[in-house]
Amino acid sequence: TRGSFVDRFVDEATTLDAFRAGTARDLGDFANGSYALESIERIAGGASGVHLGRTGSLDLGGTRRALRVDKYYELARGAAELRVRWTIENRDAERIVCDFATELNLTLLAANDPARWLSIGDGSERFAMGTTGTFHGVRRIALVDEWSKLRVSISLDRDARVDRYPIETVSQSESGFERTYQGTCFVVRTPCHLDPGERTVMVLGLSASSLEIA
Secondary structure, eight states, X not given: OOOSSEEEEEOTTXXXXXXXXXXXOOOBSOSSSOOEEEEEEEOGGGOEEEEEEEEEEEEETTEEEEEEEEEEEEXXXXXXXXXXXXXXXXXXXXXXXXXXXXXXXXXXXXXXXXTEEEEETTSOSEEETTOOEEEEEEEEEEEXXXXXXXXXXXXXXXXXXXXXXXXXXXXXXXXXXXXXXXXXXXXXXXXXXXXXXXXXXXXXXXXXXXXXXX
């Protein structure tokens, strides 16, 4: 089972191939750790908000470094819009240098259908959902299903590196082993360089809307 908004901290040299192979070393204890429910609140405009928090640590050079992550989920009223905000705080006495990486797993149910595709950045180039690649300086990703007239948009408040690769399962049939496309993993990465007591904030928006095709 693959989830979304799974948060990891990795070395800056970690490659897309390491993520795809499942060998990327997670320096933190947040991906599998428990977050505390800090609050549930109603936000201006009728949106609903959930605040989760965890004080954990990173393994940097064999030494555990204290780190705090607060995650705020905001769901718009009357619209398919989700906004997630992370506040990351260095609670250690030493500087932290790594990448913050949050994982999203999304699908349009087809790896190579020309009517189901994704674009990154300005949308000038389309890619099949089953393709692999790395892009830098990304602030916008779009997934489009022309059959269902659906657009899913991901927006970021800062330039990010995005690694993407297909999620596939393997099954055996009369003709042998076969790989079946299940979805696409997007790993959104931003530098996490924090002095003691310093904080950084990242915001990601996820929305769905009807697609108008001429």
